[in-house]
Structure formats: structure tokens, C-alpha cells
Amino acid sequence: MRNPTVQHFPQRQPFDCGEDEIEGIGNYHLTDNDHDEAETIWDPLQLAASSGNLVEVNALLADGRNPNALPQGWYGKTALQVAALHGHLAVVQVLLASGAQVDAPGGNNGGRTALTLAAGATTVAHQVQSTIIDRLLHEGADVNHPPHPYMGRTPVQAAAEGGNLTILRCLVALGGDIRAPAAKTSGRTALQAAAEQQHIEFVVFLLQQGVVVTEDDMRVSQNKAGVTALQAAASVGNKKLVKTLVDAGANVNAKGSRFNGCSALGAAAGGDFVDIIWMLIDAGADLDQVEGNHGRTAMQVARVRGSMNAVRVLKDAAQRRAYMSSDIDHILTSSNA
Known part of the structure; x- marks a missing residue:
């Protein structure tokens, strides 16, 4: 069974001044066959968490399924990560209660923690998103978890990209680093992410909080x-x-x-x-x-x-x-x- 609801990252990146396909950069030029190879079979618990099927999640956990099964495929996610991304609050709560690792790394490409994925989610109701983030933080999620080298984001960078200013303010108030450097490949600082997604209020907020534009540009x-x-x-x-x-x-x-x-x-x-x-x-x-x-x-x-x-x-x-x-x-x- 394949994952029917895969969403690699909450945001796509519109900026690209080149025309050529270069090996190793993103999946912008992947063909359907490439996707078939990229999306290998997910763990049944990850599939159930992705679709928000609480009954199946409970059954699988009762049957001894590991809530910390490793991500599968290029853009794989743990059960907790994919539940957090899609806003399945009840599933998130059950997984945390079952011992899911809150800061487990994601897949090989652009792996993001559950908090980072939740902070950048764009299709989840804000109240649900906030509640999921509160639960993850309560369980000790790292508000400054460093980004994966490839297309990674910190929680603050993801929030700046995602579009929920309340989440961004919350993470910053808890010590989230607004100046954290971007990932080495296809990375974005918080300011760059906000600008790319045209979140002007976010840009103004970050500048008011002390981000220096020229320093932000340096790397x-x-x-x-x-x-x-x-x-x-x-x-x-x-x-x-x-x-x-x-x-x-x-x-x-x-x-x-x-x-x-x-x-x-x-x-x-x-x-x-x-x-x-x-x-x-x-x-x-x-x-x-x-x-x-x-x-x-x-x-x-x-x-x-x-x-x-x-x-x-x-x-x-x-x-x-x-x-x-x-x-x-x-x-x-x-x-x-």
C-alpha cells in the first residue's frame, strides 16, 4: 500500500533564476517514474497517521507497531511528523502518549521535525495547528532544532514561510532564533522565507525583532x-x-x-x-x-x-x-x- 496523501513540504519555492536541470537540487524536474521510485512503501502506522485514521492507529499500536519507525523514501516522515503536518491532533496525542520521539529526524531529503512541519503547515486550521504545537512543545520539542542540510528549516523559518503570524510570535517568544542560518541547499532564513512567500507582516515583525537585512544576506x-x-x-x-x-x-x-x-x-x-x-x-x-x-x-x-x-x-x-x-x-x- 502506498501513501495516498504525501505532501513533501508545506511550501514550494518560486525563486529560480536558472533554466537548467542540475542533479541534486529539489524535485522540481522529477518525472512520474522518478516519483514512483522515490515514494517507497511507508510503514502501516505512518500511512494511518497520514490519513488521520485514529481507529487504525490505535489498532496498530495495540498490535505492537513501533511509533518511531524510521521514515521511508526520499521524503519519508515518521508517524508523528506526518500527523503533525496534516493537522491530525488526536493521532498526534496518541502517538506522543505511546512514546513517539518528538524531535526524531525526517527523511533523507529535507527531513523536518514534527514541530517544524506543524509550524509550517498551510492547510491546517489555525486553532488545531496551535494546539498541536503546544503539545509538541510540552513534550520537549526543540524550538531551535537545526535545519536538515537539504531544503531544511528550523521551526521559526518554517513558521515564517507557512503564514501563521501567531505561531511565529509564539516560537520567537519561547526563544526561537530569528537569525538562524539557512540550510546549505535550498535553505531560507526566517526573513528570506517570509519575503519569498510575500508575508509582509512577518517581514516587518522580523525586522522589528532585530533581524539585520545585510547580515541576513551574507551566506x-x-x-x-x-x-x-x-x-x-x-x-x-x-x-x-x-x-x-x-x-x-x-x-x-x-x-x-x-x-x-x-x-x-x-x-x-x-x-x-x-x-x-x-x-x-x-x-x-x-x-x-x-x-x-x-x-x-x-x-x-x-x-x-x-x-x-x-x-x-x-x-x-x-x-x-x-x-x-x-x-x-x-x-x-x-x-x-
Whole structure:
């Protein structure tokens, strides 16, 4: 029997300045056959927990099934993790009472603890989500459990990504680290996650709590498929969010990720977001900045993506810059004559 309700992660990541399929990054390009191989048979208790079948969960536990059976497959989850993700409160309570390990690691790819999955859940009623998180915390769940190196999140990062501000505030109040570094591959800090999902209130909250945008950006260029908060905001064309981050001191020319990365200007150009392009140029964006393993400028990103409005605007900006530069040279030459 196969898992009928697999949900790998609560959120998908829209940001990607590259066009090529690179081995080892996400499952964005997996075929149906790849999924067949990836989703191996789950433990019966994990299946029952995933579907919220409390009767079957109780029967399996009474029959001696291990509540801590290891995750199966690339994106496998323990019974507690999958119950927490899907908001099956009664199942969570039974599993905890049966000795389920609250901070057990997840599968090989992007393994997340039960608390992290619950904090980032997007399809669970907020009251149920809060109750599950309270139960996990009561059982000693680590509010600062480090992220899995591949697509991992801390509980705070997951909450910033997920969209429940009450959960984020709660975790921060309990000592959750708002400055925790992102996972090495496809990771997101809390600020980056909030920006990518366009949670403006979350971004404002994190800034008010002391996140420094320039410090938050520092590790992005060293990671695979990383993104600064400003690059994420530019990639989705959110003017209010871009302005908020620029006003907070975001570096418009911060380096992009070494895999599929690009500048904030390149991100806006790829999405054909003309207003964002002008905002970034006015803030000092470098038209010639080259980023990522593709080594592309914003103009090249726009051409690859077929963003012809962006191409036109970037050409116009380059011509204006050249005109201003020649004008300044003329003035300097005249003054030295």
C-alpha cells in the first residue's frame, strides 16, 4: 500500500533564476517514474497517521507497531511528523502518549521535525495547528532544532514561510532564533522565507525583532539555490515588500546564490516586473552585475526568460547611464581645458 496523501513540504519555492536541470537540487524536474521510485512503501502506522485514521492507529499500536519507525523514501516522515503536518491532533496525542520521539529526524531529503512541519503547515486550521504545537512543545520539542542540510528549516523559518503570524510570535517568544542560518541547499532564513512567500507582516515583525537585512544576506552566495530577502521580493514583483526591504537597508547588489542565483535586478527582470526594475535602479542597482553559475546579467536573464518589457527597460536604463556618463566626461574635459 502506498501513501495516498504525501505532501513533501508545506511550501514550494518560486525563486529560480536558472533554466537548467542540475542533479541534486529539489524535485522540481522529477518525472512520474522518478516519483514512483522515490515514494517507497511507508510503514502501516505512518500511512494511518497520514490519513488521520485514529481507529487504525490505535489498532496498530495495540498490535505492537513501533511509533518511531524510521521514515521511508526520499521524503519519508515518521508517524508523528506526518500527523503533525496534516493537522491530525488526536493521532498526534496518541502517538506522543505511546512514546513517539518528538524531535526524531525526517527523511533523507529535507527531513523536518514534527514541530517544524506543524509550524509550517498551510492547510491546517489555525486553532488545531496551535494546539498541536503546544503539545509538541510540552513534550520537549526543540524550538531551535537545526535545519536538515537539504531544503531544511528550523521551526521559526518554517513558521515564517507557512503564514501563521501567531505561531511565529509564539516560537520567537519561547526563544526561537530569528537569525538562524539557512540550510546549505535550498535553505531560507526566517526573513528570506517570509519575503519569498510575500508575508509582509512577518517581514516587518522580523525586522522589528532585530533581524539585520545585510547580515541576513551574507551566506547566500555560499549556498546552493539560496536567495536574499530582496531577491525573493523582486522575483515575485511585490513593490511594497521591495520598498520595505530597501528602506531597511537591503543591499540591492547583494550576491546571488552560486546555483541558479542572480541579483535582485536579475530576479525582477526574469519576472518582467518593470516597476521593480526601476525601483532597484533608482536604489543603485548595478546593470552589469553578473551572478550565479550561469554568469548572467539582468539583461541576459530577461532575454532567456523572454521578458521583453524588462529588456526594453534595461536598454533604456543603460542608454541613460551612458548618456549621463558622457555628459559628465564632457563637463570634466571642459573644466580642465
